[in-house]
Amino acid sequence: MSKIEPLPQAECQRLFQEHLYQLDPTQPVPVQSIASSLETAGVCCLRGLVTAAEVTGVRERFRDQFSRDDDRPGVGESQGDVQRNFQKLRVGISPPKPMNSRLVRTIYNPLWDEDLFGMHALFRRMIRVRNALLGAAEDFALTQPEQGLWTAARLQHYPRGGGFMSAHRDELIIDATADRGLDHFQLLLMLSQKGVDYQRGGGFTIRDERFVDTEQFCELGDMVVYDSRSVHGVDTIDPQEMLDLETTSGRLVAFVTLYRDLTG
Ligand SMILES: [Fe+2]
Incomplete structure (x- = not known):
């Protein structure tokens, strides 16, 4: 296997700027442009839909309310458990397929349970973008499961x-809506910023045998869309520091992925 070299900083920046969209929340999501960015670059950034002040507010509430005592084991929960507010810490490898390893804490916060950190308004904005990309109705699966998702x-x-x-x-997660729009993307909201909340590591993609740091030019409140078929991951957050499981320091992002509803 050939060695994966990092894409030089200047090329990363050029790629980022080329696929950065400054958006107005009152305007339609530019689905075609985003689709072509995913085709050519594998990733793009949507700016202007969530403000840094909104993110800062969420982070403060998360920091104040966080307790490590709320951590549950990384596996073993039911889907009913995570359809409520639920915090788990996952460390280890998940064989056999995909052979993926991680150290990540996940805090499920569905829109029908208590709005713990003021995230619900931001989740709604993410869902609107997600649904536009899917070609689904604007409020698809917004407040309750729909079409089994x-x-x-x-x-x-x-x-x-x-x-x-x-x-x-x-893994391919979305298929119920695939015939109407994109079915191979992930959307995340940046609730932390490289260079401020962490110095090293963060989201990356592998593109044309190059390691692409996808976060170094992102700002708080940016939404990142990437091609979920691409090889991607999260490079170790501040490995030069001691591991800190007691506080909310590090990298924080949000997702609104559609999951198949298995509770019915
Ligand atoms: Fe992924």
Whole structure:
């Protein structure tokens, strides 16, 4: 296997700027442009839909309310468990397929349970973008499961001093809506900023045998869309520090992935 070299900083920046969309929340989502960015670059950034002040507010509430005592084991929960507010810490490998390893804390926070950190308004904005990309109705699976799918609204916290996710491709999750729009993307909201909340590591993709740091130019409140068929992961967050599982330091992102509803 050939060695994966990092894409030089200047090329990363050029790629980022080329696929950065400054958006107005009152305007339609530019689905075609995003689709072509995913085709050519594998990733793009949507700016202007969530403000840095909104993110800062969420982070403060998360920091104040967080307790490590709320951590549950990384596996073994039912889907009913995570369709409520639920916090788990996952460390280890998940064989056999995909052979993926990680150290990440996930806080499920669905829209029908208590709005713990003021995230619900931001999740709704993410869902609107997701549904536009899917070619689904604007409010698809917004407040309840629909067509056998539910919105797994959640935070992912990669702790300082070791949070990571190994390189992988996403399993195909979305198929009920695939014939109407894109079916191969992931959408995440940046609730932390490289260079501020962590110095090293963060989201990456492998593109043309190059390691692409996808986060170094992102700002708080940016939404990142990437091609879920691409190889991607999270490089270790601040490995030069001691692992900190007691606080909310490190990398924080949000997802609104559609999951198949198995509770019915
Ligand atoms: Fe993934």
